[in-house]
Amino acid sequence: MSDARRQGAAEPTREDARVAPKPALRRFHQARWDEKLIFELSTPGQRGIEVPAPEPEVAAAVGDVAAALPDALRRGTPPALPELGQQQVLRHYLRLSQENLGADLNVDVGQGTCTMKYSPKVNDSFVRDPRVAEAHPLQDASTVQGLLEIMYRLEGLLREVSGMDRVSLQPAAGSSAIWTNVAMIRAYFAARGEAEQRDTVITSSFSHPSNAACAKTAGYRVITLPPDADGYPDIEALRAAAGPRTAALLITNPEDTGIYNPRIEEFVRLVHEAGGLCAYDQANANGILGITRAREAGFDLCHFNLHKTFSTPHACGGPAAGACGVTEELAPYLPRPTVEFDGERYRLEHDRPDSVGSVRPFYGVVPNLVRAYAWIMSLGAEGLREAAEVAVLNNNYLLSRIREIPGVSVPYAQSRPRVEQVRYSWERLHADTGVHSEEIGLRAADFGTHYWTSHHPYTVPEPMTLEPTESYSRADLDEYAAILAEVAREAYEDPDVVRTAPHRSTVHRAREDTLESAATWAVTWRAYRRKVLGEDGA
Amino acid sequence: MTATPPHAHPYIPNSAPAVRRAMLKAVGTDSVEDFYADIPASLRLHRPLNLPAPLRSEAGLVRHLEELLAGGRSTRDTLSFLGAGCYPHHVPAVVDEVVNRSEFLTAYAGEPYEDHGRFQAMWEYQSLMAELLAAEVVNVPVYDGFQAAGTALRMAGRVTGRRRLLAVSDTAPEQLSKVTDYVRPEHEVTVLPPRADGRADLDAVRAELAAGDVAAVWAQAPAYSGLVDEGLPDLAELAHEAGALYVVGCNPLTLGVLAPPADYGADIACGDIQPLGVHMSYGGGNAGFLATQDVEQLVAEFPTRLFGLVPTSVEGEYGFGDVAFERTSFALREEGREWVGTASALHGIGAGVYLALMGPHGMREIGETVLAHTAYAKRRLAEVPGVEVPQADAVHFADFPVRFTGSRTAVEVNAALLEHGIFGGALRPERGPHEALFCVTETHTTADIDRLADTLKGIP
Numbered sequence A: 001m002s003d004a005r006r007q008g009a010a011e012p013t014r015e016d017a018r019v020a021p022k023p024a025l026r027r028f029h030q031a032r033w034d035e036k037l038i039f040e041l042s043t044p045g046q047r048g049i050e051v052p053a054p055e056p057e058v059a060a061a062v063g064d065v066a067a068a069l070p071d072a073l074r075r076g077t078p079p080a081l082p083e084l085g086q087q088q089v090l091r092h093y094l095r096l097s098q099e100n101l102g103a104d105l106n107v108d109v110g111q112g113t114c115t116m117k118y119s120p121k122v123n124d125s126f127v128r129d130p131r132v133a134e135a136h137p138l139q140d141a142s143t144v145q146g147l148l149e150i151m152y153r154l155e156g157l158l159r160e161v162s163g164m165d166r167v168s169l170q171p172a173a174g175s176s177a178i179w180t181n182v183a184m185i186r187a188y189f190a191a192r193g194e195a196e197q198r199d200t201v202i203t204s205s206f207s208h209p210s211n212a213a214c215a216k217t218a219g220y221r222v223i224t225l226p227p228d229a230d231g232y233p234d235i236e237a238l239r240a241a242a243g244p245r246t247a248a249l250l251i252t253n254p255e256d257t258g259i260y261n262p263r264i265e266e267f268v269r270l271v272h273e274a275g276g277l278c279a280y281d282q283a284n285a286n287g288i289l290g291i292t293r294a295r296e297a298g299f300d301l302c303h304f305n306l307h308k309t310f311s312t313p314h315a316c317g318g319p320a321a322g323a324c325g326v327t328e329e330l331a332p333y334l335p336r337p338t339v340e341f342d343g344e345r346y347r348l349e350h351d352r353p354d355s356v357g358s359v360r361p362f363y364g365v366v367p368n369l370v371r372a373y374a375w376i377m378s379l380g381a382e383g384l385r386e387a388a389e390v391a392v393l394n395n396n397y398l399l400s401r402i403r404e405i406p407g408v409s410v411p412y413a414q415s416r417p418r419v420e421q422v423r424y425s426w427e428r429l430h431a432d433t434g435v436h437s438e439e440i441g442l443r444a445a446d447f448g449t450h451y452w453t454s455h456h457p458y459t460v461p462e463p464m465t466l467e468p469t470e471s472y473s474r475a476d477l478d479e480y481a482a483i484l485a486e487v488a489r490e491a492y493e494d495p496d497v498v499r500t501a502p503h504r505s506t507v508h509r510a511r512e513d514t515l516e517s518a519a520t521w522a523v524t525w526r527a528y529r530r531k532v533l534g535e536d537g538a
Numbered sequence B: 001m002t003a004t005p006p007h008a009h010p011y012i013p014n015s016a017p018a019v020r021r022a023m024l025k026a027v028g029t030d031s032v033e034d035f036y037a038d039i040p041a042s043l044r045l046h047r048p049l050n051l052p053a054p055l056r057s058e059a060g061l062v063r064h065l066e067e068l069l070a071g072g073r074s075t076r077d078t079l080s081f082l083g084a085g086c087y088p089h090h091v092p093a094v095v096d097e098v099v100n101r102s103e104f105l106t107a108y109a110g111e112p113y114e115d116h117g118r119f120q121a122m123w124e125y126q127s128l129m130a131e132l133l134a135a136e137v138v139n140v141p142v143y144d145g146f147q148a149a150g151t152a153l154r155m156a157g158r159v160t161g162r163r164r165l166l167a168v169s170d171t172a173p174e175q176l177s178k179v180t181d182y183v184r185p186e187h188e189v190t191v192l193p194p195r196a197d198g199r200a201d202l203d204a205v206r207a208e209l210a211a212g213d214v215a216a217v218w219a220q221a222p223a224y225s226g227l228v229d230e231g232l233p234d235l236a237e238l239a240h241e242a243g244a245l246y247v248v249g250c251n252p253l254t255l256g257v258l259a260p261p262a263d264y265g266a267d268i269a270c271g272d273i274q275p276l277g278v279h280m281s282y283g284g285g286n287a288g289f290l291a292t293q294d295v296e297q298l299v300a301e302f303p304t305r306l307f308g309l310v311p312t313s314v315e316g317e318y319g320f321g322d323v324a325f326e327r328t329s330f331a332l333r334e335e336g337r338e339w340v341g342t343a344s345a346l347h348g349i350g351a352g353v354y355l356a357l358m359g360p361h362g363m364r365e366i367g368e369t370v371l372a373h374t375a376y377a378k379r380r381l382a383e384v385p386g387v388e389v390p391q392a393d394a395v396h397f398a399d400f401p402v403r404f405t406g407s408r409t410a411v412e413v414n415a416a417l418l419e420h421g422i423f424g425g426a427l428r429p430e431r432g433p434h435e436a437l438f439c440v441t442e443t444h445t446t447a448d449i450d451r452l453a454d455t456l457k458g459i460p
Helices: A056-062 A086-098 A121-127 A145-162 A174-191 A209-217 A235-241 A264-273 A366-402 A427-433 A437-445 A474-493 A495-499 A512-516 A525-532 B017-026 B032-036 B058-069 B093-099 B116-133 B145-160 B173-183 B202-209 B232-241 B252-256 B329-335 B345-382 B410-419 B446-457
Strands: A166-168 A200-204 A221-225 A246-252 A277-281 A301-305 A322-326 A338-341 A346-349 A422-425 A463-466 B164-167 B188-191 B214-221 B245-250 B268-272 B288-292 B307-311 B318-322 B399-404 B435-439
Touching: A056 B345, A086 B093, A086 B116, A086 B345, A121 A366, A121 B058, A145 A166, A145 A301, A145 A322, A145 A338, A145 A346, A145 A366, A145 B058, A174 A209, A174 A246, A174 A277, A174 A301, A174 A322, A200 A209, A200 A235, A209 A221, A209 A246, A209 B329, A221 A235, A221 B329, A235 A264, A246 A264, A264 A277, A366 A422, A366 A463, A366 A474, A366 B017, A366 B032, A366 B058, A427 A474, A437 A463, A437 A474, A437 A495, A474 A495, A474 B017, A512 B307, A512 B318, A525 B116, B093 B345, B116 B252, B116 B288, B116 B307, B116 B318, B116 B345, B145 B164, B145 B173, B145 B214, B145 B245, B145 B268, B145 B288, B164 B173, B164 B202, B173 B188, B202 B214, B202 B232, B214 B232, B232 B245, B245 B252, B252 B345, B345 B399, B345 B446, B399 B410, B410 B435, B410 B446
Parallel strands: A200 A221, A200 A246, A246 A277, A277 A301, B164 B188, B164 B214, B214 B245, B245 B268
Antiparallel strands: A166 A322, A301 A322, A338 A346, A422 A463, B268 B288, B307 B318, B399 B435
């Protein structure tokens, strides 16, 4: 019994029992465990796990094996790894996990270009099955028919989604798939004796930077098409660039602006007329599944990011998975092995003499291939189209809500719809208040969310890129728009609140200039102790 | 085809017809077709995709996947001696618990403020690996060990400005294939076959280096055959005398007992972290690392992200950020070093958890157990008539070579072993039909190894 009751206070009323409605915006605070580094948690003599020791008869039979090695090859000083009990290790990492805002926990529409859709939990259960997790890649094909069938079927599904003739599932991620396409392009022209002549790859400034970077890494000269006044890749620049030196066009559509380039067939035709190949970066395919395909637009190669469009989790930045689709003409150059089916048995085919070889050990990021297969099977043709249409609807709905916010604008092609994402600009808000886009993003973190600006260079000033995908409800989108509206209001009325954000995060503003100087950057504890703490022998 | 159900797909809340209509109305249209107005009719797919009927119910999907996987076997239910770049080590339950946390599994590219945990866990991974490798700089993981080797060699090329690369160890053929294609625009790879005893041919290396055009000597520790080459330190001297860098691909799981490459002169160490607590997943679990000392000239050549520790505005608070971001293709597109993108971050976090659990003692013990099991397996198999273990006197780690001297090829022996419920060794077709690579780890028991030897005795 409470003190108030004992003292004969009035009986509580219904009003006393009533919880007031939630405020419009949630009063979020990120977890803040103020956790030490794992090295600081070490107590000598403790351990997190036991390792099987050799049984006595083994030890007796072989003795000290390492003794046969010269001193220089035997470890002298043990590695200075921390020593912790098992629960202490677990607790440390669980605390760190709580200090991380996974897509499962927030309305993750702010990581534009990355297609942060829901990764169904049931698909995770498949990859934890020992028949997937504990399978060795060199097992006899007869023991892994199911895994091979999943890979074979997934190739078939992606062939239909892209319209291409063959698909490799080996690339590790999106940029790995871009690299693989470039490697195939190089092999194709080498086989035709045109490798030296065709030394140039053309891409566009609103295509992912890896298109330019992979081409350069492969030895190509890179020409980047700037946007024209409406934001489309400049077709006149393409006309000027395409010629006998052109190996390929690597291009996204819709580009990272969310604008679909309606002249894409003409782009492809110009490059084909110059004797080059065309590779479609389909990182932004989520809005066009079942609507339009690489095949119809005339592309010779394309790639998908299975961790984007096909729902596999982003895992803090991988493991991801990529898929490269090609026409029959390019198929001989696909990575080896391929998965083949003779009507009875599935097998891996390594005998591919013109292949660019392996782009990764074994066959690809198999767990994500299983997840992507399961995701497509849970949706089917209608579901994929529904996903695309709702992703586009969500994007245009969010666009209409964001347009209401003072200080934001939508550069380029004003009269045209956007597909699955929008690159916005806070240029006006910045001019009015001095607040930068990055700072708005940091303040948005105080409300339990995140947004990303854009790739560099910032062709769009003070950029923000939102991609709502099909996963979010109308209420989710309304909440996200309300957060940005509130931060914009603060920028105009109380800009210091935004400039000094975050206020409700795990940590406060970091001293980032030390990261740019070789005298002070500290990539590891070992380096930090030597360089910053001045410890000898660290 | 059945009609669209009147309710939303569980993954697509706004596919509920009423919601969809209301949202269309809110943006002033009545059809999503308006959003696709820019796609020319000639590019539209005027038919539904031809895909199998969907399995909308979770129960139906589970049943379908079970039907596909039914009958499949794995190293969990079958005694296996497969390694060759993908290793059956025990994955601690705590590693699985951490990497399967939603917060880590579904995160992507947040800032250090909303994703502080991921930055700290990744920085700790870099730091734990650095202790293991006796290095001061370790990167955010790349796709796999093949990619790590390709990048290590290109880094050496950029630092030295030289063209040729010497591959001096027994190297996995697919790794050699990948690396050769990867470096092709800048470098040519000269493969120097190891001697009959499996060790690098130092005389041949010396002769090649004399030309003065070698950017890197590239060795494996252990070699693809599992051999720990006593000449590894000598190669460092030869490389450095000739102005080349020394790049060593190593299995980090060995480093509780074997010296880290930096200690015998490696300028860049690289390799795969799959052995450190990542499930094999039919070859899907590979992830790569690169390590150097904190030399500005080398750090400047890393293409990947490198997280750094910094103070914040609050005393005693650790912050994190990107070190020297202007190196990367994220900052400079084609003017950056190679490229950076989504790779294998979560495997790095998991490997960090693994090293934190194992500690210095666990890493030493696992190394000792694997060395002992490997030596025991070599000895037992060498006793089997018709089985020869080449390089018998050398030290092997996990993998070791086997030659079948009878009439059966390695393929035929493996088929016979499979009939006895055993996955035999990896084939080495490039070394002929009678060669294989067997592998044992700490997960094997004496009885497992004895069973293999006894079974082989029964296979004529």
